Amino acid sequence: MDSTQHSPAVQVRTFRVEGMDCADCAVGLEHAMRRVPGVQQAKVIFSTGTLRVWASPEVSESTLHEAVRQAGFRLQPALSHDHAESNRLRMGAVALATLFSIVAFVLQKQQAPAWMFIPLYLGAIVLGGTPTFIGGWRAVRNRSLDTDALMTIAILGAVGLREWAEAAAVVCLFAIGNLLEHLTTERTRRAIRQLMDSAPETATLITPEGLRTVPAELVQQDERIRVRAGERFPLDGEVVEGYSDVDQSMITGESRPVPKSPGDEVFAGTLNQTGMVDVRVTRTYENTTLARLIHLVEEAQEHKAPLQHLVDRFARVYTPTVIALAVLLSTVPPLIWGEFGRWFFRSLSLLLIACPCALVISTPVALVAALGTASRRGVLIKGGIFVEAMAQVRAFIYDKTGTLTTGRMRVREVQPLDNVPAEQILAIAAAVEAVSTHPLAEALREEANRRKLPLPTAQQCTVVPGKGVEGIVEGKTCRVGNADFACAHLVQDMPLVSGGEDGHSAQVWVQVDGKTIGRILFEDTRRAEATEVVNELRAAGIRHxxxxxxxxxxxxxxxxxxxxxxxxxxPLLPEQKVEAVRELRERFGAVAMVGDGINDAPALKAATVGIAMGAIGSDVAIEAADIALMNDDLRLLPYLVRLSRATVGIIRQNIAFSIGTKLLLLIIAAPGYLPLWLAVMGDMGVSLLVTLNALRLVRQA
Known part of the structure; x- marks a missing residue:
């Protein structure tokens, strides 16, 4: 269990729920938990199979466990991994029930005495149907009619009519369908759960007395931990000692390990591959980048896609309508033609068809698969609404710096004045700028190193904030800085070359003893993959x-x-960017805005879909965006478009197939041509097929 103190009177507790295989179950559990005294709020996250409860400290865990048990489920601690044992027990019961049914059916067909096959049918009904009966009874007690309640009525009705084979077939088919649906749903959740389970529960804390293993959630900010090769980082932090390569693919999707040295950031859940490092903790357990991502993935299902709202509205009308038809079918025709048993049996088929499971899960199961698949690629999508919106995007808007370019300056050209060699100008500038951490100073040093220039010795170097740097080189005063800095120290009149309007975003002037000897022009580095990405998006139909x-x-x-x-x-100011985005939305409808999520947050909010790049470690960027790319790889944009379109396509297929099958079954059931076992197979088969269809998205990872 994960417990986080939100206020003196409320605790937030997180559990995993066993036996929750459909979105309808999640809604029912939420309602049940909200009725527990002392519980202020309860939220079930179907995508991860977790329950989050806001309750006063007086509410004991045993009270919560009992409330969940009464609702027909079981709780496990949030970090529990024990699914295999419960799956084995479930499969064993289903297999035995099916075996009993088959043997009983063979005996019945061989005209064996009733005392031989009826007990086997009853055994199959009890073994396979007990979870359904318990769930149905609790639903009725809570004044609701869910799938379990409708199935229970149908099974007991068949038993009352002594239709033993029908009752056992319904039980077995429903149990098999539920089991298969559970296993496939677990697979769609696997990617998200891998993310949740990637951070270790303990950390090796460095103390004055030595090393100590402690729960990771007890480690405080600024404390130091040690992470050995082959271990995962339990917390976010800064490397203070040691060198290593770190696999960050769990969070960013990057395939190559990232080298880490003192001063570099590391993140919880990432794998330390090659060397031992000591880390200063910068974020506590509940505030790590990984914890934030998991929280946002869990919350993403609240932002439902428009298609999901449509399905929910249809289901709210469909189920009571079909139940009403079943009641009419069991009461009105017998009053006219008699034969109550025959009409009641037909109405049971309608009750089974009234279950909206396949329709209700048709959308969320695809969205869960898409969100989990994207998270494995380092793409955080905040909800189904943004998946659907991304599929409709017709124009892409990009911020330049940090998006289409790296934001890292490089020397484009050295312009000598007064016949001074370009290499000498660059060498002097790089030597004087050695004390500066300015991006242009770094670009000067990199360019000098690339050209393998020997640098003269610079002494008494001083940074003049907002102006430049000055120092002594070979006994002469040298200055490197902006035009104002250069003009302020001229000892003779000489024309300066105009700057800033020739297509270069930055420049510095180089002076020796008050005489300007040249200027150096810089440019931002364009991302190597940018052209390829734009062309790929054009090929996908995004023309503007x-x-x-x-x-x-x-x-x-x-x-x-x-x-x-x-x-x-x-050039545009931030508010002008917002106006431009709004204008482009009017022209093209759905537009996506791509930026760093920090300087252009208002423009991201104004777009249909805001996409922040390089968001790892930046809460501001993650908060600002609808979709956050954890690394700086632009190639994730075409992937995002493909995934969104594939998801929406699968959702539409699932909805059409679910509704079409239901209508077909209704047409067959009304005249009495639909046996109970076929009604169950139709319902559970469609549920299983829409889940399997959604699993195609998992394979796209």
Whole structure:
């Protein structure tokens, strides 16, 4: 169990639920838990099979367990992995019930005495039907008619009419269908549960007395932990000692290990592969990036897709309508033609068809599969509504810096003045900038290193904030900085080359003893995969691609031309980006905005779907976006479009198949042509088929 203190009077407790195989079951359990005294709120997350309860500390765990048991389920601690044993018991009971039914049916056909086959039928009904009968009784006691209640009425009705074979067949088929549906639903949940189970429960804490193994949830911020090669990081933190390669694929989807050294960030659930590292904890157990992702994945099902709302409305009308028809069929015709038994038996078929399971799960099972599959690729989708919206996107809008470009500057050109060699200008600049952490200083050092230039010794180097850097090189005062810095120290008049309007986003001037010897131009590094991604999206039918940038227009135009974008808007302030997004929504309908989620959060919110890149470790980016990409790989965008369209396609297939089958069964059942076992097979078979259809999304991972 996971317990988190939210206020002095309320605790949030999380459990796993056994036996919850449909969305309808989840709703029923929520209602049951909310009736427990002391429970303020209860939420069942069908996608992960978990229950979260907000309750006062006085509410004991035994009270919660009993309430769940009364609702027909069982609780396990949130981190429990013991599913195999319960599955084996369930399969054993179903297999034995089926065997009894087959033997009894053979004996009945051989005209054996009733005392030989009726006990076998009864054994099969009890073995396979007990969970259904218990669930049905509890539903009736709670004044509701769920699948178990309708199935119980049908089975007992068949037994009352001494239709032993029909009753046993209904029990066995329903039990087999439930078991198969449970196993396939567990598979759709597996990706999300792997994410939940990836962080270890204990941590090796470094103390003055030595190493100590403690529960990870007890480790506090700024304490130090040790993680050996082959272990997973239990918490987020910063490496303070040691070097290693870390597999972050569980969170980011990156296939290659990421090298880590002192100062680098590490995340809970990721795998330390090669070396032992000591880590300063930066986030406690319940606040790690992994915990945040899991919470958002769990909450994602609350943001239902429009198709799911449509199905829910249909189901609310469908079930009572069919039950009413069943009641009419069992009462009105006997008053006219008699033969109550025959009409009552026909009405039982309608009761079985009234179960809305296949229709109700047709949408959520596909969305659960999509959310789990995406999470394995490092894509966090906050709800089904965004899956459906993504499938309808007709235009992509990109922020430039950090999205289409890396945000990392590089030297584009060195422009000498007064016949000073370009290599000498670059070497002086790199030597003086050695004390600076500015991105342009880093670009200067990288370029000098790439050209393998020997750097002169620079002394007394000083950073002038907002201006540049100055120092002594070979006895001469050298300055590297912006135009204002250069002009302020000129000792003679000389024309400066105009800067900032020639298509370069940044520049520095280099001076020696007050004389300007050259300037260095920089440009942002374009992402290598950007052109390929734009072309792939065009091939997928997304024809219009727009770039919004706060940079000068010439810079933005240059990047857009290289990438083959259709439209550029620059320079724009944040509020102008929002206006541009709204205008593009009016033109194209559904649009996706891609950015870093920090500087362009308002524009992301204004789009139909806001997508934040490189969101790992950034709560702001994750919060701002509808979809968060945990790494900086633009190639996830075409994948996201394909997954969304495939999901919506499967949902539509499931809905059409479920409704079509139900209508067909209704037409057959009314005249009495539908035996009970076929009605059950129709209902459970469709439920199983829509679940298997959704599993195609899991294979796409």
């Amino acid at each position: 691609h727009v770039m919004l940038s706060g940079d000068v227009e010439s810079v933005a135009q240059k990047v857009a031309q290289e990438l083959g974008l259709d439209e550029v808007r620059a």
